[in-house]
Amino acid sequence: MRAKTFALRSRPRTLPGGSVPEFVLLGDGAWLESNFGPALVRLHRQGEARVTAAVDPSASSASWLARDFPRLRTTASLDAIDAPPDAVVLVASELRHRSSRIAAALRRGWHVLSACPPAENAAEASRLSELARQHEVTLTVDLPHRMAAGSRWLRAIAGGRALGGCLGFQIKEGRDLMSASEIPPCGAWIDPGVRVLDLITGWFGPLQPINAADDAMGGFEAVARTEMSFGDGCRGTIRFDRDWKTAPSYRLFCRRGLAIWNPGEVDTASVRLEATDQELTGALQDEGRPSDRRELQLRHLLGALVRGHEPSNHAASLLPALELADQLRRIRTSLSLPWFSPNESTVAHTQTVSGRAA
């Protein structure tokens, strides 16, 4: 079990007498629409929250905002927003700008729910968490994967409750991404990397990287692989692939069998017991449709603000995953890309080395 890294806030807060919480949207409107749109519209229509302003949304989201939130104000800067202190800002800015946008919102006394991750590295995320603490506001991160039926199922299996102790894992990810749109795109260690590392650090506790490699050649990696150790001599491998996307797969090898989770529209799971060569496969029941996980997050956040608790997806809870991602990026080597000509392989290696030195 992972150690808690954040204590309950010392001074419980409540929203001002009966006032409805306000949401401010910041950044990639198209991403916010596709991920939080249905949840925001439901909360807004049911009077549980009001979406009052959008800062620098993309043009493609204009019709959604005008249709569903006709009284919403659109501005180019956060400074032009006059939301009350307990407003919640949903931040979906490009990763390279996200940290500064979050900091600006926190300094204004606003709570923040950020796209994952809130910052490019653990040190910056930690600084933001501290800033939130200083300003007595909450910084949370969009982590719907924790609520997926398959991830909760594997968490229980990783704990040894169903198939005995876990001996190893094999994970493939890359088709389903969560990033807000940005150019250049963030690398695979970030998306889907941080999300997967968040899951396995939650399941297994601390992991030690054995090796890591990726295909970046002076830019951002599309393919990344790593091998890690955990527990008592157990090992696991992860492959992130945004270049040739295949269905994601999570396999846990346990003392009494193999558990497989295949995320998708319907999460499927399989169990193969050690004593048999047969496999049992079925659909996992979720708490709701995937889009509802966002609504659950928003409801948990609003509930936590009223009760003065930290929600489970507070930014500090992501630090173990970000620290692991930082470690992997520090030790990574170059993947050999075997379809290159010999000459291209030489140049690619040189560029990788000089790119990482820079």
Place this chain on the structure above:
Amino acid sequence: MKVAIHRAAGAAGARLVESFHLASSPTPVALAFDAEGLVRAGRMPVALREVEPGSAESLADALSGCSAAVLLSIEEERAEAIVARATAFAEAARHARLRRAVMISDVAVYGPNPGKPWDEASPLPRHDPGSRAAALSAAESVLLETCARNHPVPCVLRAGWLYGARVPDFAALASEITAPKADPDGKNAARHGLHIDNLVAAVRAALSAKTGDQRIFSITDTGTITRDEFRRAVAAALGHSRADGTSELLAKRKTTPWNTPTSRAERLLGYRPEVDLEEAIRRSCAWWKFTCE
């Protein structure tokens, strides 16, 4: 020379960007319709530009500073998009004052089975309206007519059945060979062969060659191999003996010659394949193994 690759998201686009960048010439500019389409190109420090689909104006902006551009119609499956994108590309290329506009079409325009010797001068068969072959043929005409006064100089490369790293048809074939269940997508993979690195060689030639009045060139690998033999060679390179499939794909291959005439491209463009068949199959299978590791 800066050359825009439209679109860099697909297998051929990604390989062109990769190859141009690693050779330091020409300088690639990667174009895509969304940020995710720039992931493959983003591994290198190259210019990345997002283009609004169907907008000649947006494309012209993205082409600014480039002297040539490559349109990869071969990687577009939807017939209606092929003509619309070629139209926007031709208009944008003129507006951006490019010197050369290269379109990668497909030997599919010659029809499924020409039945007699044919080359670029042969009249094209009457295609079913709305078919992909009809759209490619129309898209070629759009480019050639829009650039009729050689601003920019147009060049159409009719590429053979593309295979190599990241090419979905090749992946379908490899999957059919290596997996217990055949991938139904592989059924349409029967065409004339062109390894992706030979396409890169042809594009390099097309960007600079003096082509005279000729604008259309067929490009395939050199050497003779039937599709059945090709399949067996891929199976052997993947370490599988299961090459004697009975699928529709194999049946088509037995009746279709592999080669397409490339003499015009060799003579006027100076096209020389980068890799022979053996190396082409080795590189293709090496990529497949890499993805399956």
